[in-house]
Amino acid sequence: MTDRIEVQAPAKINLALDVTGVREDGYHEVRMIMQAIRLSDRVSLRKIARPETVLKTNLPFLPTGKGNLAYDAAELFIKSTGIQAGVFIEVEKNIPVAAGLAGGSTDAAAVLCGMNELFETGLSDAELQALGLKLGADVPFCMMGGTALAEGIGEKLTRLPDAPSFHVLLVKPDRGASTKEIYGRLKLSDDTVHPDIDGMIRAIEKEDRLGIAGRLGNVLEPVTGQLCPEISEIERQMKSFGCEGVMMSGSGPTVFGLFADRGCASAAYMHFKVGPYARQTFLTEFLRG
Ligand code: ATP
Secondary structure, eight states: SSSSSEEEEEEEEEEEEEEEEETTTTTTTEEEEEEEEEEEEEEEEEEEESEEEEEEEEETOOSSSSHHHHHHHHHHHHHHHHOOEEEEEEOOSSOTSSEEEESHHHHHHHHHHHHHHHTTOOOOOHHHHHOOOOOOHHHHHHHHHEEEEEEEEEEEEEEOOOOOOOOEEEEOOOSSHHHHHHHHHHOOTTTTTOOOHHHHHHHHHHHHHHHHHHTTTTTHHHHHHHHOOOOHHHHHHHTTOSEEEEEETTSSOOOOEEEEEEHHHHHHHHHHSTTTTTEEEEEBBBOOO
C-alpha cells in the first residue's frame, strides 16, 4: 500500500465551441469539441495523519484553501466517501490561469481520481464524473481526456475517436478572462456565426486534418476579442508561420494554432518566445485518450 501518488493533469482546448441557448437557471447550453493536450499541471498527493486537507502550489496568487478547485475536490471527496483521512496536495501549475484551458478543472479531476486510488475507495468512473460535475462543467471531460463532444452545460460527454495529431502553439495575452463574465456578455442573435460541430465530428472520424483545421470555431471569440484586441493580432502572426488553423480556446483569451509541420511550429514558437508574450507561450501537442 502506497502513501503517495503523482498524477498528470492535462489542459484542454476547444476545437469548436457553440452556444445553442440559455436555460431558465441561467446556464448556457453548449456543444463543444474538446481536445486534451500534453501541457499539464503536476499534482502530488500524500496521506497525512491529521484529518485535514493541506494544499501547496507554486503560484502565490492562487488560494490554498477553499476556492482552489484542487482543495475543494479533496474536501468533496472526503465528505462523499466518508473516509477519515488527511491529505497533503502539491500542485505544480504549468497551465496558465484563467486562460480558457481548464487549468483549475483538470487539477480537480486529478485530485478526485488520485484520491480514489490513494485511499482505495473504489469509486467507478461514473461516480467520479458525477462528483467532478459538482465542481465544474469541464471536470468530467478532464477525467476522460482524448477527443470528445460535450453537450448540455458541458457535462454530457460522447467520446470521439482520437483526432489526428497536431502540434499546438499556445499564446496567452496578459489579461485573464473570467468564464462567467464572457458567457454573461454573449448575446446570441440571428447574426451569430455558429461553428459546424457536426462537420467537425465527421472530419475527426475521417481523420481529415484540413477538414478539422477549416472548421475551428468559437462563438465566444468575438466577445472576448472586444475586451482583448491582442487576440486577433496573435492570430495574424501565427498564420504568417503557416499554421493550418487558429482559434481562441474556451472563454479565452489563449489563442492556439494547429500545425501539421513541426518546423513551422518551432519557428512560430521561437518568434513568440522572444516577444511580449514570451512567458505565456507553449508548444505542445494533442494527447490521445
Ligand atoms: P475554463 O477553460 O474551464 O473556463 P480557465 O482555464 O479559463 O478554465 P482556470 O485556470 O481554471 O480558468 O481559472 C479560473 C479561476 O479559478 C482563476 O481565477 C483562479 O483563481 C481559480 N482557481 C481555483 N483553483 C484553481 C487551480 N487549481 N488552478 C487554476 N485556477 C484556479
